[in-house]
Amino acid sequence: MTEGSNTNGVSRRNILTAAAVGSAATAMAAFGTAASAQTATGTQPAAGAGRVAVVTGSSRGIGAATAKRLAQDGFKVTVNCRVNRDHAAAVVKEIEAAGGEAIWEQADVRDPAQVRRLFEVAERTFGGVDVAVANAGVMSLAPFSKMTDEDFDTMVDTNVKGSFNTLREAANRVRDGGRIIAISSSIVQLRSPTYGPYAASKASMEIYANILAKELAGRKISVNAIAPGLVATSLFLDGKTDEQVAGFAQRTPHGRIGEPTDIAATIAFLCGQDGWWINGQTVYANGGVI
Numbered sequence: 001m002t003e004g005s006n007t008n009g010v011s012r013r014n015i016l017t018a019a020a021v022g023s024a025a026t027a028m029a030a031f032g033t034a035a036s037a038q039t040a041t042g043t044q045p046a047a048g049a050g051r052v053a054v055v056t057g058s059s060r061g062i063g064a065a066t067a068k069r070l071a072q073d074g075f076k077v078t079v080n081c082r083v084n085r086d087h088a089a090a091v092v093k094e095i096e097a098a099g100g101e102a103i104w105e106q107a108d109v110r111d112p113a114q115v116r117r118l119f120e121v122a123e124r125t126f127g128g129v130d131v132a133v134a135n136a137g138v139m140s141l142a143p144f145s146k147m148t149d150e151d152f153d154t155m156v157d158t159n160v161k162g163s164f165n166t167l168r169e170a171a172n173r174v175r176d177g178g179r180i181i182a183i184s185s186s187i188v189q190l191r192s193p194t195y196g197p198y199a200a201s202k203a204s205m206e207i208y209a210n211i212l213a214k215e216l217a218g219r220k221i222s223v224n225a226i227a228p229g230l231v232a233t234s235l236f237l238d239g240k241t242d243e244q245v246a247g248f249a250q251r252t253p254h255g256r257i258g259e260p261t262d263i264a265a266t267i268a269f270l271c272g273q274d275g276w277w278i279n280g281q282t283v284y285a286n287g288g289v290i
Protein backbone atom coordinates (compact mmCIF):
# COMPACT_ATOMS: atom_id res chain seq x y z
CA MET A 1 0.00 0.00 0.00
CA THR A 2 1.47 3.32 -1.00
CA GLU A 3 1.34 6.42 1.12
CA GLY A 4 -1.97 8.23 0.68
CA SER A 5 -3.96 5.12 -0.31
CA ASN A 6 -6.31 2.94 1.70
CA THR A 7 -6.60 -0.84 1.33
CA ASN A 8 -9.08 -0.45 -1.54
CA GLY A 9 -6.53 1.57 -3.44
CA VAL A 10 -8.55 4.75 -3.16
CA SER A 11 -6.37 7.81 -2.72
CA ARG A 12 -6.68 9.26 0.74
CA ARG A 13 -6.26 12.65 -0.87
CA ASN A 14 -9.34 11.97 -3.04
CA ILE A 15 -11.38 10.99 -0.01
CA LEU A 16 -10.37 14.13 1.85
CA THR A 17 -11.04 16.28 -1.18
CA ALA A 18 -14.43 14.69 -1.74
CA ALA A 19 -15.34 15.15 1.91
CA ALA A 20 -14.29 18.77 1.81
CA VAL A 21 -16.18 19.47 -1.40
CA GLY A 22 -19.21 17.70 0.03
CA SER A 23 -19.23 19.67 3.23
CA ALA A 24 -18.60 22.95 1.45
CA ALA A 25 -21.36 22.18 -1.02
CA THR A 26 -23.74 21.38 1.82
CA ALA A 27 -22.88 24.64 3.51
CA MET A 28 -23.27 26.59 0.30
CA ALA A 29 -26.64 24.99 -0.31
CA ALA A 30 -27.59 25.81 3.26
CA PHE A 31 -26.50 29.37 2.62
CA GLY A 32 -28.97 29.76 -0.16
CA THR A 33 -27.22 29.49 -3.52
CA ALA A 34 -30.51 28.23 -4.87
CA ALA A 35 -32.40 31.27 -3.69
CA SER A 36 -34.24 33.28 -6.26
CA ALA A 37 -33.12 36.88 -5.72
CA GLN A 38 -30.42 38.06 -8.11
CA THR A 39 -27.72 40.72 -8.10
CA ALA A 40 -27.98 43.77 -10.29
CA THR A 41 -26.25 41.90 -13.13
CA GLY A 42 -28.89 39.18 -12.99
CA THR A 43 -26.24 36.47 -13.40
CA GLN A 44 -25.24 35.68 -9.80
CA PRO A 45 -27.54 34.98 -6.85
CA ALA A 46 -27.19 37.78 -4.29
CA ALA A 47 -25.15 36.66 -1.26
CA GLY A 48 -28.05 37.13 1.10
CA ALA A 49 -30.85 36.11 -1.22
CA GLY A 50 -33.65 34.65 0.86
CA ARG A 51 -31.59 35.06 4.04
CA VAL A 52 -32.28 37.02 7.20
CA ALA A 53 -29.91 39.17 9.30
CA VAL A 54 -30.20 40.73 12.74
CA VAL A 55 -27.77 43.58 13.48
CA THR A 56 -27.72 44.99 17.01
CA GLY A 57 -27.01 48.70 17.41
CA SER A 58 -27.83 49.46 13.79
CA SER A 59 -29.60 52.80 14.16
CA ARG A 60 -26.29 54.61 13.65
CA GLY A 61 -22.62 54.18 12.78
CA ILE A 62 -21.11 50.84 11.83
CA GLY A 63 -24.32 48.95 12.56
CA ALA A 64 -26.42 51.18 10.29
CA ALA A 65 -23.87 50.83 7.46
CA THR A 66 -23.88 47.06 8.01
CA ALA A 67 -27.68 46.82 7.92
CA LYS A 68 -27.76 48.80 4.67
CA ARG A 69 -24.95 46.79 3.09
CA LEU A 70 -26.48 43.42 4.04
CA ALA A 71 -29.84 44.59 2.66
CA GLN A 72 -28.08 45.62 -0.55
CA ASP A 73 -26.65 42.07 -0.66
CA GLY A 74 -30.16 40.64 -0.48
CA PHE A 75 -30.62 39.96 3.24
CA LYS A 76 -33.86 40.83 4.99
CA VAL A 77 -32.62 42.87 7.91
CA THR A 78 -33.81 43.58 11.43
CA VAL A 79 -32.44 46.94 12.55
CA ASN A 80 -32.06 47.59 16.28
CA CYS A 81 -31.68 50.63 18.50
CA ARG A 82 -31.58 51.28 22.23
CA VAL A 83 -33.11 54.78 22.27
CA ASN A 84 -32.86 56.38 18.80
CA ARG A 85 -36.07 55.05 17.29
CA ASP A 86 -36.15 57.78 14.63
CA HIS A 87 -32.65 56.81 13.46
CA ALA A 88 -33.64 53.12 13.27
CA ALA A 89 -36.78 54.00 11.31
CA ALA A 90 -34.70 56.14 8.93
CA VAL A 91 -32.32 53.21 8.25
CA VAL A 92 -35.30 50.98 7.43
CA LYS A 93 -36.77 53.67 5.18
CA GLU A 94 -33.47 53.99 3.31
CA ILE A 95 -33.26 50.21 2.84
CA GLU A 96 -36.82 50.07 1.56
CA ALA A 97 -36.24 53.01 -0.79
CA ALA A 98 -33.35 51.03 -2.30
CA GLY A 99 -35.64 48.03 -2.85
CA GLY A 100 -34.65 46.03 0.23
CA GLU A 101 -36.64 44.55 3.11
CA ALA A 102 -36.16 45.59 6.72
CA ILE A 103 -37.89 46.18 10.02
CA TRP A 104 -36.68 47.90 13.16
CA GLU A 105 -37.05 46.91 16.79
CA GLN A 106 -36.08 48.78 19.93
CA ALA A 107 -34.24 46.48 22.35
CA ASP A 108 -31.57 47.13 24.94
CA VAL A 109 -28.96 44.39 24.53
CA ARG A 110 -28.19 44.60 28.26
CA ASP A 111 -31.55 42.94 28.95
CA PRO A 112 -31.73 39.24 27.93
CA ALA A 113 -35.53 39.39 27.59
CA GLN A 114 -35.33 42.29 25.14
CA VAL A 115 -32.68 40.52 23.05
CA ARG A 116 -34.86 37.40 22.99
CA ARG A 117 -37.76 39.53 21.75
CA LEU A 118 -35.54 41.11 19.06
CA PHE A 119 -34.73 37.69 17.59
CA GLU A 120 -38.33 36.48 17.97
CA VAL A 121 -39.59 39.49 16.02
CA ALA A 122 -37.04 38.78 13.25
CA GLU A 123 -38.08 35.11 13.13
CA ARG A 124 -41.78 35.91 13.15
CA THR A 125 -41.43 38.53 10.42
CA PHE A 126 -38.94 36.85 8.11
CA GLY A 127 -39.21 33.15 9.02
CA GLY A 128 -35.80 32.62 10.67
CA VAL A 129 -32.37 34.11 11.25
CA ASP A 130 -29.23 33.29 9.22
CA VAL A 131 -26.85 36.07 10.24
CA ALA A 132 -26.47 37.77 13.63
CA VAL A 133 -24.11 40.70 14.14
CA ALA A 134 -23.39 41.60 17.79
CA ASN A 135 -22.43 45.19 17.08
CA ALA A 136 -24.04 47.32 19.80
CA GLY A 137 -21.34 48.84 21.96
CA VAL A 138 -20.35 51.85 24.03
CA MET A 139 -17.02 53.43 24.91
CA SER A 140 -15.90 55.60 27.84
CA LEU A 141 -12.29 56.66 28.09
CA ALA A 142 -10.36 57.59 31.21
CA PRO A 143 -7.15 56.56 32.91
CA PHE A 144 -7.58 53.90 35.58
CA SER A 145 -7.26 56.55 38.28
CA LYS A 146 -10.27 58.49 36.93
CA MET A 147 -12.63 55.84 35.49
CA THR A 148 -16.01 56.00 37.25
CA ASP A 149 -17.89 52.94 38.47
CA GLU A 150 -20.88 54.00 36.39
CA ASP A 151 -18.92 54.20 33.11
CA PHE A 152 -17.16 50.92 33.85
CA ASP A 153 -20.45 49.16 34.57
CA THR A 154 -22.14 50.56 31.45
CA MET A 155 -19.30 49.28 29.24
CA VAL A 156 -19.27 45.84 30.84
CA ASP A 157 -23.08 45.57 30.79
CA THR A 158 -23.32 46.62 27.13
CA ASN A 159 -20.16 45.22 25.57
CA VAL A 160 -19.55 42.05 27.58
CA LYS A 161 -23.01 41.08 28.81
CA GLY A 162 -25.04 42.63 25.97
CA SER A 163 -22.95 40.89 23.34
CA PHE A 164 -23.20 37.64 25.28
CA ASN A 165 -26.99 38.02 25.34
CA THR A 166 -26.92 38.50 21.56
CA LEU A 167 -24.55 35.62 20.88
CA ARG A 168 -26.57 33.27 23.10
CA GLU A 169 -29.71 33.98 21.09
CA ALA A 170 -27.67 33.61 17.90
CA ALA A 171 -26.28 30.26 19.05
CA ASN A 172 -29.81 29.00 19.65
CA ARG A 173 -31.49 30.48 16.59
CA VAL A 174 -29.14 31.04 13.63
CA ARG A 175 -29.94 28.40 11.03
CA ASP A 176 -27.37 25.87 9.81
CA GLY A 177 -24.96 27.40 7.32
CA GLY A 178 -25.33 30.86 8.84
CA ARG A 179 -22.86 33.41 10.15
CA ILE A 180 -22.34 35.06 13.51
CA ILE A 181 -20.17 38.17 13.89
CA ALA A 182 -19.02 39.93 17.07
CA ILE A 183 -17.54 43.41 16.81
CA SER A 184 -14.26 43.77 18.69
CA SER A 185 -11.80 46.68 18.29
CA SER A 186 -8.21 47.10 17.14
CA ILE A 187 -7.61 48.76 20.52
CA VAL A 188 -7.38 45.20 21.89
CA GLN A 189 -3.95 45.10 20.20
CA LEU A 190 -3.09 48.83 20.30
CA ARG A 191 -3.67 49.10 24.07
CA SER A 192 -3.46 52.90 24.29
CA PRO A 193 -3.70 54.72 27.63
CA THR A 194 -7.30 55.51 28.80
CA TYR A 195 -8.73 52.56 26.84
CA GLY A 196 -8.19 49.92 29.59
CA PRO A 197 -11.76 48.84 30.51
CA TYR A 198 -13.06 49.43 26.96
CA ALA A 199 -10.26 47.34 25.39
CA ALA A 200 -10.81 44.61 27.99
CA SER A 201 -14.54 44.57 27.22
CA LYS A 202 -13.88 44.30 23.46
CA ALA A 203 -11.32 41.50 23.95
CA SER A 204 -14.22 39.36 25.11
CA MET A 205 -15.63 39.50 21.54
CA GLU A 206 -12.58 37.69 20.22
CA ILE A 207 -12.79 34.99 22.88
CA TYR A 208 -16.56 34.62 22.41
CA ALA A 209 -16.21 34.18 18.63
CA ASN A 210 -13.46 31.60 18.86
CA ILE A 211 -15.19 29.46 21.47
CA LEU A 212 -18.66 29.75 19.92
CA ALA A 213 -17.25 28.67 16.54
CA LYS A 214 -16.10 25.44 18.21
CA GLU A 215 -19.37 24.93 20.10
CA LEU A 216 -21.33 25.15 16.83
CA ALA A 217 -19.20 22.48 15.15
CA GLY A 218 -21.11 20.42 12.61
CA ARG A 219 -23.68 23.09 11.83
CA LYS A 220 -21.66 24.88 9.11
CA ILE A 221 -22.04 28.15 10.99
CA SER A 222 -18.96 30.38 10.88
CA VAL A 223 -18.42 32.67 13.86
CA ASN A 224 -15.88 35.47 13.74
CA ALA A 225 -14.92 38.71 15.42
CA ILE A 226 -14.09 41.83 13.44
CA ALA A 227 -11.80 44.39 15.02
CA PRO A 228 -12.25 47.83 13.41
CA GLY A 229 -9.63 50.52 13.83
CA LEU A 230 -10.61 54.18 13.99
CA VAL A 231 -13.99 54.64 12.33
CA ALA A 232 -15.81 57.93 11.70
CA THR A 233 -18.82 57.47 13.98
CA SER A 234 -20.01 59.40 17.01
CA LEU A 235 -18.41 56.76 19.24
CA PHE A 236 -14.97 57.79 17.96
CA LEU A 237 -15.50 61.41 16.88
CA ASP A 238 -17.40 62.81 19.88
CA GLY A 239 -15.14 64.88 22.10
CA LYS A 240 -12.30 65.05 19.56
CA THR A 241 -11.25 68.19 17.68
CA ASP A 242 -10.85 68.22 13.90
CA GLU A 243 -7.09 68.57 14.46
CA GLN A 244 -7.01 65.46 16.64
CA VAL A 245 -8.96 63.47 14.03
CA ALA A 246 -6.64 64.72 11.27
CA GLY A 247 -3.67 63.64 13.40
CA PHE A 248 -5.09 60.12 13.72
CA ALA A 249 -5.73 60.03 9.96
CA GLN A 250 -2.14 61.01 9.17
CA ARG A 251 -0.80 58.17 11.29
CA THR A 252 -2.67 55.50 9.32
CA PRO A 253 -1.01 53.94 6.24
CA HIS A 254 -4.04 54.72 4.05
CA GLY A 255 -4.06 58.36 5.18
CA ARG A 256 -7.58 58.46 6.56
CA ILE A 257 -9.66 56.96 9.32
CA GLY A 258 -12.16 54.26 8.44
CA GLU A 259 -15.69 54.84 7.24
CA PRO A 260 -18.56 52.69 8.58
CA THR A 261 -18.91 51.30 5.03
CA ASP A 262 -15.34 49.94 5.21
CA ILE A 263 -16.33 47.77 8.17
CA ALA A 264 -19.70 46.88 6.64
CA ALA A 265 -17.86 45.58 3.58
CA THR A 266 -15.70 43.30 5.74
CA ILE A 267 -18.77 42.03 7.56
CA ALA A 268 -20.54 41.47 4.23
CA PHE A 269 -17.58 39.43 2.97
CA LEU A 270 -17.63 37.16 6.02
CA CYS A 271 -21.42 36.82 5.69
CA GLY A 272 -21.19 35.98 1.99
CA GLN A 273 -20.51 32.58 0.46
CA ASP A 274 -16.78 33.24 0.04
CA GLY A 275 -16.33 34.04 3.72
CA TRP A 276 -17.41 30.64 5.02
CA TRP A 277 -13.95 29.13 5.51
CA ILE A 278 -12.89 31.91 7.89
CA ASN A 279 -14.15 30.60 11.21
CA GLY A 280 -13.28 31.31 14.84
CA GLN A 281 -10.96 34.17 13.83
CA THR A 282 -10.62 37.86 14.55
CA VAL A 283 -10.30 39.92 11.38
CA TYR A 284 -8.48 43.21 12.02
CA ALA A 285 -10.09 45.69 9.63
CA ASN A 286 -8.25 48.94 10.28
CA GLY A 287 -6.44 50.15 7.16
CA GLY A 288 -3.14 49.03 8.66
CA VAL A 289 -3.21 51.20 11.77
CA ILE A 290 -1.47 48.61 13.97
Ligand SMILES: NC(=O)c1ccc[n+]([C@@H]2O[C@H](COP(=O)([O-])OP(=O)(O)OC[C@H]3O[C@@H](n4cnc5c(N)ncnc54)[C@H](OP(=O)(O)O)[C@@H]3O)[C@@H](O)[C@H]2O)c1
Nearest residue numbers: 057059060061062081082083084108109137231233235236
Ligand atom coordinates in the same frame (compact mmCIF):
# COMPACT_ATOMS: atom_id res chain seq x y z
N1 LIG B 1 -16.12 53.80 15.79
C1 LIG B 1 -14.97 53.21 16.05
O1 LIG B 1 -13.88 53.81 15.90
C2 LIG B 1 -14.95 51.77 16.51
C3 LIG B 1 -13.71 51.12 16.50
C4 LIG B 1 -13.65 49.79 16.91
C5 LIG B 1 -14.79 49.14 17.32
N2 LIG B 1 -15.99 49.80 17.33
C6 LIG B 1 -17.16 49.04 17.78
O2 LIG B 1 -18.13 49.06 16.75
C7 LIG B 1 -19.44 48.95 17.31
C8 LIG B 1 -20.32 50.06 16.75
O3 LIG B 1 -19.73 51.29 17.11
P1 LIG B 1 -20.09 52.67 16.40
O4 LIG B 1 -18.82 53.41 16.29
O5 LIG B 1 -20.91 52.43 15.20
O6 LIG B 1 -20.95 53.33 17.57
P2 LIG B 1 -22.10 54.45 17.53
O7 LIG B 1 -22.03 55.25 16.28
O8 LIG B 1 -22.01 55.13 18.85
O9 LIG B 1 -23.46 53.57 17.45
C9 LIG B 1 -23.75 52.71 18.52
C10 LIG B 1 -24.97 51.91 18.20
O10 LIG B 1 -25.18 50.97 19.27
C11 LIG B 1 -26.48 51.14 19.79
N3 LIG B 1 -26.46 50.81 21.21
C12 LIG B 1 -25.71 51.31 22.21
N4 LIG B 1 -26.02 50.73 23.36
C13 LIG B 1 -27.00 49.82 23.09
C14 LIG B 1 -27.75 48.93 23.88
N5 LIG B 1 -27.56 48.81 25.20
N6 LIG B 1 -28.67 48.15 23.26
C15 LIG B 1 -28.89 48.24 21.93
N7 LIG B 1 -28.21 49.08 21.14
C16 LIG B 1 -27.29 49.87 21.73
C17 LIG B 1 -26.84 52.59 19.51
O11 LIG B 1 -28.26 52.72 19.53
P3 LIG B 1 -28.97 54.18 19.78
O12 LIG B 1 -28.83 54.92 18.48
O13 LIG B 1 -30.39 53.87 20.09
O14 LIG B 1 -28.21 54.83 20.88
C18 LIG B 1 -26.23 52.74 18.11
O15 LIG B 1 -27.08 52.18 17.13
C19 LIG B 1 -19.25 49.01 18.82
O16 LIG B 1 -19.28 47.71 19.35
C20 LIG B 1 -17.86 49.60 19.00
O17 LIG B 1 -17.26 49.20 20.20
C21 LIG B 1 -16.10 51.10 16.93
